[in-house]
Amino acid sequence: MSNPPITPELLRRFDVPGPRYTSYPTADRFVEAFTAADYVQTLSQRREGPAALALPLSLYVHLPFCESLCYYCACNKIITRHHSRAKTYLRYLGREMDLHTTVLGTGQPVTQLHLGGGTPTFLSDAELSELMDMIRRSFALAPDAECSIEVDPRTVDGTRLQALADLGFNRISFGVQDFDPDVQRAVHRIQPAEQVFALMEHARRIGFDSVNVDLIYGLPRQTPESFARTLQQVAQLRPDRIALYGYAHLPERFKPQRRIVPAELPGAGNKIAMLSQALAAFISADYVYIGMDHFALPGDALAQAKHEGRLHRNFQGYSTQPDCDLIGLGVSSIGRVGATYSQNAKTLEEYCDALDQGRFPVQRGLALTRDDLARRAVIMALMCQGQVVFESIELAWLLDFPTYFASELEQLKQMQAQGLVCVDDEGIRITAAGWFFVRGVAMLFDRYLQADRNRAKFSRII
Structure with a gap:
């Protein structure tokens, strides 16, 4: 290796x-013939079967709000500066949790929780605290549960990081993408390297189990030379895990990407060169290659899980958690229960409308053969x-x-x-x-x- x-x-x-x-099968194979009624039946089967006691749950909560638009983004998000929208959204998340506990009962054990987005830290500390209280009232969050949250460095400081730790989050992931200012301008995401370095220092002092960074290669105005500088800075940061994604330019599918100037995208040769640089840089820095686009330090739980053959994979990517049912909460969230997949409505209007009618917001899914x-x-x-x-x-x-x-x-x-x-x-x-x-x-x-x-x-x- x-x-x-x-x-x-x-x-x-x-x-x-x-x-x-x-x-x-992949999410593009989901069908609308799988309905909310099918999802209720699946949850009922879990409640009545041995899995209810033997297999803990994993929870994913989608928080779609962002203050500003990143041009490369392909996530389901809502751009707004009106933070009051988060409070309304929390109310609907509470309704969705209530529907789950009505079928499953209160207190289903949970060993993994992930907050993604959007920008989860769009929510205030008080709102995140309310969300965690709702989760703990509905489910039995294990004392040693893996609780992770995606963090936009522009939305937090050392005080907020401490607040996240106090709420029970033990893993955080910083969206870095690239440290080059010219690349940041091209994708409309300005965040000085000094800011990320300071946050990393705060996070280490606080004692998070794992502090991760996300990088993207293939962004506009990136060159092998500029990306090499970013790789050097990441090596100095020495995060516990690194996710290295290749940018997929699909403007016909993702409207924000239409703001990217195609002529500024690196050619195939330069993109390959950047990937080669990254692979060499991380391996020479003693990172363990987990698979696909993930790297981890040898002492990280993900690297240990790979070494011991305990690695798993779910909708959040590679995981140390045993294979288990996943409940997705929030707009567009995907879940897996038993031999089925389900996905919530992709628009906030449809999501809220279903909950207003007292039914699960499941819009499509699949029963596996x-x-x-x-x-x-x-x-x-x-x-x-x-x-x-x-x-x-x-x-x-x-x-x-x-x-x-x-x-x-x-x-x-x-x-x-x-x-x-x-x-x-x-x-x-x-x-x-x-x-x-x-x-x-x-x-x-x-x-x-x-x-x-x-x-x-x-x-x-x-």
Whole structure:
């Protein structure tokens, strides 16, 4: 792992669109035929089954508000300076929690909580405190629960960071993206490096379990030279985890991106060079490559989970938490309960209207088939453990792996020749080099993707 044989040629070969596989099937396969009534039935089955006591829940709360627009953003957000809107939104979140406790009962155990957005720190300390009180009244948040929140550095100071810790948050993630002022101007997100460095120092003094940063390569006005300076500054920060995302310019899907000047975007060659620089910089700084676009220091829980084969993946990305049901709260949130996925209404109007009528705001979802479940097991094993043991899949799903996945195994031969995977009679193993292209390996087992080949809607896999 210290010196993976990654070449620009290999990176170019896999510079193609593909899913991130926070779920399988992916969210674009959800259908409106899955309704709120189906979701209620799924929750009822959980309440009546052994999972209610044996398996804790994970919670995701979507807080969509932002004060200003970042041009690269593809998230579901509402741009407003009217902070009073947060109070109304909290009232509707409370109604949604009440609907869940009506079906599940109060006090379902929760071991993982994540607040995303939007900008969760758009809410005041008092509003965040109210939200946490609502969650604790509805669910049983474990004393050692992993509680994380996404933080816009422009919205907090040392005092606010302490307030977050006092509320129970033990993991925070700073959206850095790039330290270069010219790049920041091009994407309408000005935040001086000194501000982030000061916040990082505060966070370390407070004692958060993990302090993470998000970076993006491929932004307008970025060059290999400017990004190299950002990488040096990140190395000085030494966050516990780093998420490195490739910018996907899809202005036809995401309206804010239409404000980006296409001529200012780096070309494919420069984008590949920036990715190569980042991989080399983080590995030489002793970060463990977790998979896809995530890195962690060796002592971080995520790196330890990978080393011990306990890595999992859900809609928030890689996780140390065991595979469990996820309840999504808030506009556009996605949940997974049992063998189903569900997604709330994507507009605030539709979300609130459903709750005003006393029903779950679920707008679409999917009930997984046996084939979906088997393929999900394979894809998640590849994405998290870096290997698939044929026997385990065969016993779990009563199938003969070489026969059931004959076409996929045939396609893997080319990747094996490239040194990305090893395939034998017992299973599939991702090599050190293959970890950087694990999405490409997983894509071979995606029946939906292989059927329609419509990949342009996804971000690029590197």
